[in-house]
Structure formats: C-alpha cells, structure tokens
Amino acid sequence: MIGQSVYVPRLLPELESLAPGHRACIGCGEVLAMRQAFKAIGRDAIVVNATGCMEIIASQLPYTSWRLPWIHTLFENTAAVASGVEAGLKAMYRKGRYSRPDTKIVAVAGDGGTVDIGLQALSGALERGHNLLYICFDNEGYMNTGIQRSSATPYGASTTTSPAGKESIGQFSWKKDLPGIAVAHRIPYVATACPSYPVDLIEKVKKGVDTRGPAYIHIFSGCPTGWGCATNLTVRLGRLAVETGIFPLYEVENGKYTMSYKPEKLRPITDYMKPQRRFRHLTDDAVEMIEKRVAVEYYKLLEKAECQK
Amino acid sequence: MAKRVGIETSLAVSEVAAACDVDVVAAYPITPQTHIVEHLADLVANGELDAEYIPVESEHSAMSACLGSVAAGARTFTATAGQGLELMHEVLFVASAMRLPVIMAVANRAVSSPLSVWGDHSDVMAARDVGWIQIFVENGQEAVDNTICAFKMGEDHNVLLPVMVNLDGFHLSHMIEPIIIPEKEEIRRFLPPFDYPLPLHPDKPVAMGDFAPPVIFTEAKWAQEVNLQKSYDTILRIWKEFGDQFGRYYKPVEEYCTEGADTLLLTMGSFSETAMTAVDSLREKGKKVGLIRIRLWRPFPFEELRKAVDGTKTLIVFDRAISTGGPGGPVASEVKAALYNLPRKPLVVGFVGGLGGRDVTREGFEEIILQGEEIARNGSPNEYEIYGVRE
Numbered sequence: 236m237i238g239q240s241v242y243v244p245r246l247l248p249e250l251e252s253l254a255p256g257h258r259a260c261i262g263c264g265e266v267l268a269m270r271q272a273f274k275a276i277g278r279d280a281i282v283v284n285a286t287g288c289m290e291i292i293a294s295q296l297p298y299t300s301w302r303l304p305w306i307h308t309l310f311e312n313t314a315a316v317a318s319g320v321e322a323g324l325k326a327m328y329r330k331g332r333y334s335r336p337d338t339k340i341v342a343v344a345g346d347g348g349t350v351d352i353g354l355q356a357l358s359g360a361l362e363r364g365h366n367l368l369y370i371c372f373d374n375e376g377y378m379n380t381g382i383q384r385s386s387a388t389p390y391g392a393s394t395t396t397s398p399a400g401k402e403s404i405g406q407f408s409w410k411k412d413l414p415g416i417a418v419a420h421r422i423p424y425v426a427t428a429c430p431s432y433p434v435d436l437i438e439k440v441k442k443g444v445d446t447r448g449p450a451y452i453h454i455f456s457g458c459p460t461g462w463g464c465a466t467n468l469t470v471r472l473g474r475l476a477v478e479t480g481i482f483p484l485y486e487v488e489n490g491k492y493t494m495s496y497k498p499e500k501l502r503p504i505t506d507y508m509k510p511q512r513r514f515r516h517l518t519d520d521a522v523e524m525i526e527k528r529v530a531v532e533y534y535k536l537l538e539k540a541e542c543q544k
Numbered sequence: 545m546a547k548r549v550g551i552e553t554s555l556a557v558s559e560v561a562a563a564c565d566v567d568v569v570a571a572y573p574i575t576p577q578t579h580i581v582e583h584l585a586d587l588v589a590n591g592e593l594d595a596e597y598i599p600v601e602s603e604h605s606a607m608s609a610c611l612g613s614v615a616a617g618a619r620t621f622t623a624t625a626g627q628g629l630e631l632m633h634e635v636l637f638v639a640s641a642m643r644l645p646v647i648m649a650v651a652n653r654a655v656s657s658p659l660s661v662w663g664d665h666s667d668v669m670a671a672r673d674v675g676w677i678q679i680f681v682e683n684g685q686e687a688v689d690n691t692i693c694a695f696k697m698g699e700d701h702n703v704l705l706p707v708m709v710n711l712d713g714f715h716l717s718h719m720i721e722p723i724i725i726p727e728k729e730e731i732r733r734f735l736p737p738f739d740y741p742l743p744l745h746p747d748k749p750v751a752m753g754d755f756a757p758p759v760i761f762t763e764a765k766w767a768q769e770v771n772l773q774k775s776y777d778t779i780l781r782i783w784k785e786f787g788d789q790f791g792r793y794y795k796p797v798e799e800y801c802t803e804g805a806d807t808l809l810l811t812m813g814s815f816s817e818t819a820m821t822a823v824d825s826l827r828e829k830g831k832k833v834g835l836i837r838i839r840l841w842r843p844f845p846f847e848e849l850r851k852a853v854d855g856t857k858t859l860i861v862f863d864r865a866i867s868t869g870g871p872g873g874p875v876a877s878e879v880k881a882a883l884y885n886l887p888r889k890p891l892v893v894g895f896v897g898g899l900g901g902r903d904v905t906r907e908g909f910e911e912i913i914l915q916g917e918e919i920a921r922n923g924s925p926n927e928y929e930i931y932g933v934r935e
C-alpha cells in the first residue's frame with residue numbers, strides 16, 4: 236500500500252455519495268475519510284449520522300450533500316437509531332414490504348459521539364448483533380463545539396477543556412481504546428483505518444459492510460482546526476501517526492488480530508507532534524514518557540497479532 | 545366477533561398492539577409498564593407476532609430505535625413509564641418534530657426522588673410540551689380502543705405524529721378487567737397498513753433531521769405547531785369512525801352528570817371512575833355536581849372545555865402532579881389559562897393528590913368537591929390545595 240500514492244486516484248471507485256459544496260474546513264480529515272468510506276459502500280445504503288462536524292457540514296437546511304438516504308436525530312443515539320432502521324427493514328423485508336435484501340446500514344459518528352456520550356448505545360447495538368457498520372471518525376476531540384477534550388484525546392494534548400497550564404499537562408488521561416472495547420463485544424469485524432491509506436481504508440469499509448452482523452471501524456482523521464496544524468498536513472500527519480505507532484492499523488476478524496501495516500522501526504513521535512500546536516507545550520521529558528508508553532502499547536498489540544498467527 | 549375476556553390491561557394493550565400488526569417493538573422494562581413489553585416479547589417468541597423485538601439497553605435507545613424504524617417505514621410500538629419517559633425526554637421532541645409516528649403506551653408513574661414505582665402523572669406532565677398527541681384513558685377497554693386509534697391517528701398522512709396513550713400505573717396497568725379485544729380482521733378493516741410517505745429508501749434518497757439556521761427554525765417550529773393543532777380534526781374523525789365500527793365512542797372532553805351542575809370536578813385518567821361514584825353519591829344527596837374528564841391532553845381541547853364548563857359556578861381541578869414552586873397542578877393552570885379571557889367563567893379551584901400511588905377514594909372525592917365549594921365561597925390563602933397530606 237505504501238508507495239502507491241500516485242496510482243491512488245485510479246485505483247479508487249469513482250462513486251461519490253457525498254456531493255461537493257459541503258462546509259468542512261480546508262484540510263478536514265474526517266470528510267476525506269467519509270468520502271473514501273462511502274466509495275466502498277455504494278448506493279444501496281442508509282446513513283445514520285450523529286451530531287458533530289460531519290453532520291453539521293453536510294446538512295444545513297435547505298441543502299444536503301448526501302446522495303444517499305440519510306438521517307440525523309441526536310448526538311448520542313446513533314447506534315440505537317441505526318438498530319431501529321435495521322430492524323425496521325428486516326421486518327418489512329420478511330413481510331414483503333421492502334424489496335432489497337442487502338441494504339447496508341451505516342452509522343457514522345465522531346469520537347465524542349462514540350467513545351463518550353454514545354458508548355452505551357453503541358455497546359447495546361454491538362451486543363445485540365444488528366447487521367450494521369458503525370464508523371467512528373476520530374479527530375481526537377469535540378471539534379464541532381470548539382475543540383474540547385474527549386476520552387479519545389491523546390495524553391498531553393491541549394484542548395479548551397483540558398488546557399495546558401501551570402498546573403496542567405493538558406489531557407490528563409490516556410486515549411481510550413475503543414477498538415479494543417468493540418473487540419470485547421466479540422463482533423465479527425473490527426478495524427482501524429486512516430484516510431492517509433485510502434486503499435486500505437476502502438478495503439476495510441468494504442469488508443465491514445459485507446460482514447453479517449455488527450462491524451466497527453475506527454478511522455483516525457486529522458483535524459487542522461482542532462490540532463493547530465497547517466491545512467496541508469492532514470494526510471502526512473495520518474501517516475506519521477501510523478509510522479510512530481501512535482495509531483496502528485489493524486483488523487480483528489472474529490477475534491483474530493492482523494496488523495495491516497508494520498513499520499520496520501517506529502519513528503520518533505516528535506515527528507508527529509512537532510507540527511501540532513496542541514502538543515507544543517510538552518517538555519522533552521513528557522514527550523519521552525509518551526513515546527515509551529506508545530511503544531509499550533504498540534508492541535502489546537503486535538504480540539497479540541503475532542501469537543494468533 | 546370479538547369476545548369479552550377477563551384480562552390484565554397491560555396484556556390487553558400488548559395483544560392489541562400485536563393485532564395491529566406492528567413491525568418493530570423496541571422497549572426497555574420499567575415498573576409498572578413491564579407486563580406490556582414482557583407480553584410483546586412472548587408474542588414474538590411464540591411466533592404469534594411477526595415483528596422485530598429490540599431489547600435495547602435503555603429507554604433513550606428505545607425511543608431512538610423507534611425513530612429509526614419508523615423512518616424506515618415500519619409500524620413501531622413501545623411502552624414506558626416514570627424514569628423511562630424522562631430518560632427518553634430528549635428523543636421525544638425529535639419524534640414529533642421529524643414527523644415520525646411512534647406509538648407508545650405510558651403506564652404513568654411518579655418520578656424519583658424518593659423512588660416510587662407507583663402511579664401519578666408527574667412523568668407525562670414533564671413531557672407535556674414534546675409535541676406528541678397525548679390521550680388519557682380510564683379503563684382497560686379505553687386503553688385497548690385508544691391504542692388502535694393511536695396507530696390510525698399518528699399514521700394518518702395529514703397527521704404523521706407520535707401518539708402517547710396514558711394509562712395509570714397499577715391502578716389501570718395491573719387491573720384485570722373484562723375487555724373486548726377486537727379481532728385482527730376487524731382491526732384490519734379499521735386500520736390501513738402503514739404507508740410512510742418518505743421513508744429512508746435507497747431508490748429515493750431523502751435527508752431527514754438536517755440542522756436549521758435561524759432563518760428557517762421558526763418556520764419549522766411553526767409548521768409543527770400548525771400540524772399538531774390541525775391533527776385535532778383528524779383525531780375526532782378517527783374516534784367517530786371507531787365508534788361507528790365498534791360501538792364505543794370517544795371525545796376530547798368527556799362529561800358525566802354535567803346537566804344543571806353548579807360545581808364540576810375535572811379529572812384525568814383512571815381516578816375518573818372513582819370520581820363518578822362520588823358525583824353519584826353527592827347527586828343523591830341533592831347536590832348539583834358533575835364531572836368532566838380531559839381525554840385529549842394534546843392538542844388541547846379548548847373549545848370543548850369551554851363549552852363543557854359554560855354556566856358552571858365552580859370548577860374543581862384534580863391534578864396528579866405538582867408543578868413545584870409554581871401554580872400547583874399543571875392541568876389546573878392550563879384550564880385556568882383556557883378560561884381566563886372568557887367573559888363568563890367558573891371560579892377554578894386546584895387540588896393536587898394521588899401522588900406516588902396514594903389512593904383517592906369515593907369519600908375522598910366527595911371531600912374534595914365539598915372543600916372546593918367552600919373555597920369558592922370563602923376563598924383560601926393557598927394557590928392550590930394538596931389533598932390528604934399529613935403535616
């Protein structure tokens with residue numbers, strides 16, 4: 236997948252389900268990821284969207300960017316609404332009132348709508364085994380409401396509710412492992428992805444929607460506005476997050492872990508952190524501590540994948 | 545023809561929801577609603593109801609799943625009570641504003657704290673302004689009949705609104721009564737299949753639940769308000785159609801012994817039947833009293849109420865909820881508001897009672913009526929009276 240960049244546009248499906256003209260910031264990684272994801276999903280699909288950047292940028296009345304049937308209701312209930320859509324179609328198909336046997340139900344939400352306020356609804360939907368794909372676009376904070384921390388914000392990042400200061404390092408807790416929590420539900424398909432690796436992302440989304448039962452994909456999505464970085468760095472930062480081991484790419488199929496990409500050697504995390512204002516206050520010691528923990532977590536994951544081979 | 549059977553109201557409500565051929569039930573158990581959702585689960589498990597039963601992890605998700613299934617075009621039913629209705633609160637607004645006709649039975653229950661599983665109207669009164677059609681029933685038969693009507697009302701293309709059927713927790717939900725449950729065939733003749741005009745469908749993409757900037761929001765809300773007000777005529781039509789087919793007629797404001805009454809008592813829900821016996825007893829003693837019951841709480845029946853109380857001197861309103869720190873009972877304050885501008889109107893005396901399952905007996909209602917008349921004559925230092933409280 237590495238080194239394919241020049242061919243990428245020709246390798247990807249042409250289908251665009253999200254029309255241009257939406258209002259995402261320049262360099263938005265979430266909308267890039269969403270565009271890629273929906274190339275894989277096709278037109279026989281229904282989208283259930285949580286409140287957050289991806290909802291607000293594409294749906295201001297009386298316009299919409301969506302070429303798919305789309306519903307947004309609230310912030311924290313996306314997985315539950317998707318469960319209802321799935322159940323409704325299933326019942327109507329059985330009773331002969333709906334003719335498509337394979338309509339994909341795709342729930343999309345930000346990290347806040349997934350790892351925090353929407354976790355209960357998500358857990359319920361995964362546990363009940365609905366046939367749906369849930370995609371979390373993780374930009375590591377509540378960006379739509381002005382860059383507040385979520386439990387997916389990485390340790391040390393400064394946000395408006397975890398501001399760095401004399402008495403504060405910024406975010407005080409380690410990023411919640413939501414893919415791990417999804418795996419703990421013993422669902423058939425879990426994966427991580429990043430729009431900096433579009434072919435990988437699209438393949439995973441394809442697998443996700445073709446899975447019978449619940450699938451969960453956690454997509455690391457750069458946010459120049461929230462991270463305080465140049466707008467042309469989104470794709471590069473995604474790659475750096477993967478190459479430093481901060482956001483490893485992997486799949487878990489029926490409990491079996493597979494690494495999608497293994498850098499020969501982890502890059503120093505400063506390569507990733509330096510261009511971002513949210514990490515600028517961190518001391519060398521803090522960075523070193525973070526780097527060590529990143530490595531520990533990365534090798535733990537690698538070991539899981541290795542020992543299952 | 546359907547037979548009259550002795551059955552618990554909760555089970556009868558589930559039976560009739562099933563006979564209405566629901567496609568999806570998404571529900572979470574809470575006393576005193578539990579028997580409704582348990583019985584629906586049974587019916588699905590035994591193959592007697594062909595529906596998807598979603599055993600959600602909370603009421604918030606119950607109502608959210610209902611939004612999804614109605615948006616997909618599926619007939620959808622749920623039930624809740626008390627804390628469950630409060631946990632749904634945020635989602636209730638969305639159901640009405642997005643015109644998603646979810647049908648819900650509420651086995652009315654007090655709201656914590658202190659924890660109480662017993663009945664009153666605090667739950668639904670806190671959900672008064674969520675934009676749903678709200679009906680109160682007094683006995684098992686009414687619960688059954690109005691559940692059928694609720695589907696037809698909510699799903700009517702001129703309405704497309706969620707409907708709440710309020711039946712008192714325990715006093716009604718757990719009562720075994722002789723009830724006629726109409727046959728599936730009869731219901732089919734009355735209730736057309738659900739045909740949601742713009743469901744989520746890949747052949748015809750729609751966007752539902754977009755966000756509204758200030759230039760559109762007021763118009764969106766006003767459209768919703770006009771729609772709910774206009775549903776009134778459809779509600780009346782459907783009750784009439786129901787009556788014509790099944791022989792049981794319903795009205796937004798029901799009257800009992802109101803002719804020539806100087807004093808009227810106003811109640812809602814199952815206590816009304818006890819209140820009737822109190823009226824009978826006082827009439828026997830020569831008192832000119834009567835009873836009116838608000839059956840349709842939303843949209844509010846302004847005209848019918850004004851007509852029903854015209855010529856009465858005293859109107860005693862009995863509430864099973866308190867608007868704490870405010871004017872007392874929410875029903876009393878709405879009734880006062882509805883009458884205030886009339887040149888000729890009764891004096892309104894508010895009572896609050898029956899909280900958290902506390903019973904009010906026939907004697908109790910007699911006492912309330914007599915005390916209300918006394919207050920009408922001589923006044924009271926209180927904004928409202930609380931009935932039966934121990935100091």
Ligand SMILES: Cc1ncc(C[n+]2csc(CCOP(=O)(O)OP(=O)(O)O)c2C)c(N)n1
Binds near residue numbers: 289379
């Ligand atoms: C119940 C509720 N609480 C809070 C909010 C306010 N709110 C809307 S979006 C949002 C944050 C969204 O963050 P995330 O899910 O990460 O999406 P992003 O905007 O970052 O893509 C918040 C806090 C809300 N809409 N509803």
Ligand code: SF4
Binds near residue numbers: 260374378457459
């Ligand atoms: S704030 Fe971030 S996630 Fe939201 S639209 Fe802008 S770049 Fe995208």
Ligand SMILES: [Mg+2]
Binds near residue numbers: 373374
């Ligand atoms: Mg976010």
